[in-house]
Amino acid sequence: MFARSFIRQTGRQATRAFSTARASNNSLRNVAFGVGAAAALGATALATKPVHLDAPQSTIAGTEGTFSERSFVMIKPDGVSRQIVGKIISRFEERGYKLVAVKTVTPSKELAKEHYIDLAARPFYPGLVEYITSGTPVVALVWEGKDVIRQGRRMVGATNPLQSDPGSIRGTYAVSVGRNIIHASDSFESATKEIGLWFNEKELSNYQPIAWPWIFSDN
Numbered sequence: 001m002f003a004r005s006f007i008r009q010t011g012r013q014a015t016r017a018f019s020t021a022r023a024s025n026n027s028l029r030n031v032a033f034g035v036g037a038a039a040a041l042g043a044t045a046l047a048t049k050p051v052h053l054d055a056p057q058s059t060i061a062g063t064e065g066t067f068s069e070r071s072f073v074m075i076k077p078d079g080v081s082r083q084i085v086g087k088i089i090s091r092f093e094e095r096g097y098k099l100v101a102v103k104t105v106t107p108s109k110e111l112a113k114e115h116y117i118d119l120a121a122r123p124f125y126p127g128l129v130e131y132i133t134s135g136t137p138v139v140a141l142v143w144e145g146k147d148v149i150r151q152g153r154r155m156v157g158a159t160n161p162l163q164s165d166p167g168s169i170r171g172t173y174a175v176s177v178g179r180n181i182i183h184a185s186d187s188f189e190s191a192t193k194e195i196g197l198w199f200n201e202k203e204l205s206n207y208q209p210i211a212w213p214w215i216f217s218d219n
């Protein structure tokens, strides 16, 4: 009962939170669009049916800004080789995030290059591809929950572990920027690209963790 009402409530809250966040940005544009639309549809349309330009984005990364948001996280070969996979997974589980997919992958050069394609012009790119394709596998993960992309990045810490907060994953386990243990999506667009690159839809699970009402409810 509690869980069921939570699911209904979280859906409403997510919608509400999303509408609030978007409302201020979009109100002027909506008014402008609404006036144009009203001319086309007749004045009644403007009075009774608000027109929204930006619907929440829904992709393989869930719906941005809601409880279904997903992030792609990868434990890199150094994390696997150092046998801290369980510790890293525990951090996300203990925070309350839902594990939606997990697998070990020994990435091909093509996959590693595509994953880091935005960095192709950087001098460290060839070494980065070598590192990710060393032959030791990575652990590819998808996590789901409220604000998981932003919070995931905070939990991972700054790119250079010497600048990562001490409590973060990189700040706890890493020292060198070239061996920084873990990757996490940095935006909804990146999460969409990365989850789609490493997983197909059928590999992503859909279930309700029993503790979620205790983790995500707002009063």
Ligand SMILES: Nc1ncnc2c1ncn2[C@@H]1O[C@H](COP(=O)(O)OP(=O)(O)OP(=O)(O)O)[C@@H](O)[C@H]1O
Pocket (backbone or CB within 6 Å): 119, 124, 128, 158, 159, 177, 178, 179, 180, 182, 183, 184, 185, 186
């Ligand atoms: N100066 C560097 N020397 C060597 N490797 C680097 C350097 N800068 C970044 N890298 C590697 O490239 C990865 C991608 O760099 P990016 O700038 O996208 O940081 P990030 O988003 O924190 O990292 P990631 O994408 O792995 O989560 C880093 O995690 C690190 O492994």
